[in-house]
Amino acid sequence: MPPLAHDRYCREIAHQVAQLRAVVTSGADLSATVPTCPDWSLEELVRHVGGALRWVDAVVRGRAQENIPEEDVPLAGGPEKRGDAAALDQWLADTGELVVGALREAGPDTRVWGWAGVLNAGFWARRMVCEITVHRADATLAAGLPYEVAPDIAADVLDEWLQLVEWVQHNAPHDAARDLRGPHRSIHLHATDTEPALNAEWLVELGEDGMSWRRGHEKATVALRGPLTSVLLAFYRRLPPDGPGLEVLGDRELLEFWLERTTFG
Numbered sequence: 001m002p003p004l005a006h007d008r009y010c011r012e013i014a015h016q017v018a019q020l021r022a023v024v025t026s027g028a029d030l031s032a033t034v035p036t037c038p039d040w041s042l043e044e045l046v047r048h049v050g051g052a053l054r055w056v057d058a059v060v061r062g063r064a065q066e067n068i069p070e071e072d073v074p075l076a077g078g079p080e081k082r083g084d085a086a087a088l089d090q091w092l093a094d095t096g097e098l099v100v101g102a103l104r105e106a107g108p109d110t111r112v113w114g115w116a117g118v119l120n121a122g123f124w125a126r127r128m129v130c131e132i133t134v135h136r137a138d139a140t141l142a143a144g145l146p147y148e149v150a151p152d153i154a155a156d157v158l159d160e161w162l163q164l165v166e167w168v169q170h171n172a173p174h175d176a177a178r179d180l181r182g183p184h185r186s187i188h189l190h191a192t193d194t195e196p197a198l199n200a201e202w203l204v205e206l207g208e209d210g211m212s213w214r215r216g217h218e219k220a221t222v223a224l225r226g227p228l229t230s231v232l233l234a235f236y237r238r239l240p241p242d243g244p245g246l247e248v249l250g251d252r253e254l255l256e257f258w259l260e261r262t263t264f265g
Contacts, residue, residue, distance in 0.1 A: 006108035009125035016132040017096030028143035047078040188220035191228035222250035
């Protein structure tokens with residue numbers, strides 16, 4: 001499936017920032033440890049997400065042709081005062097407006113520095129949607145709040161993750177990614193709650209030449225079935241594969257093998 005339209009990504013960034021702001025202002029303990037990112041508190045997680053958005057704004061707005069050090073990005077670390085939900089919320093609001101404005105003005109084809117073989121602003125619009133989608137799940141889990149994501153976004157986040165794993169395996173010196181090869185085995189992801197038109201099923205194949213993937217319903221060595229959002233979060237290691245509503249059929253060890261070796265990113 002091709003990526004979504006650039007405007008769809010821009011609208012989703014604005015939407016996701018608003019939802020993350022709602023977590024910040026919900027009364028949640030900003031100092032609480034994030035269960036799925038235990039090295040961070042909730043506030044540190046939010047600052048990480050906002051900092052990434054500020055960095056992308058700097059890259060796209062400045063038409064950067066090489067990487068920009070984070071320390072060169074104004075306010076990338078967030079507001080000076082810690083533990084202030086109102087200040088963190090305002091910083092996030094300003095950040096969202098900046099990055100969405102920069103991405104809309106640039107359009108998807110403007111050449112800027114990037115990685116994964118894609119050197120344009122469209123790459124960063126998509127990448128930031130995926131970044132926020134997953135880290136907002138981290139934030140809501142830490143705050144004990146419900147989590148929802150639109151089906152087209154959830155499916156695209158899975159597509160993008162598989163594309164990144166494939167790119168890393170073939171282009172980056174990452175030992176765990178290189179392990180994703182060998183005798184032919186396969187993983188089937190099957191969302192059980194989506195419209196057929198979305199085609200929310202994936203086949204990941206591990207072979208002698210590395211991994212490859214495609215959308216579709218095919219038999220596999222192991223299958224992970226359940227609601228699309230749950231499948232997404234399990235594949236990103238935010239939920240256990242046998243969490244509520246999820247079902248693992250076949251060689252569970254293969255699924256765990258994959259999950260253990262796709263922790264980069």
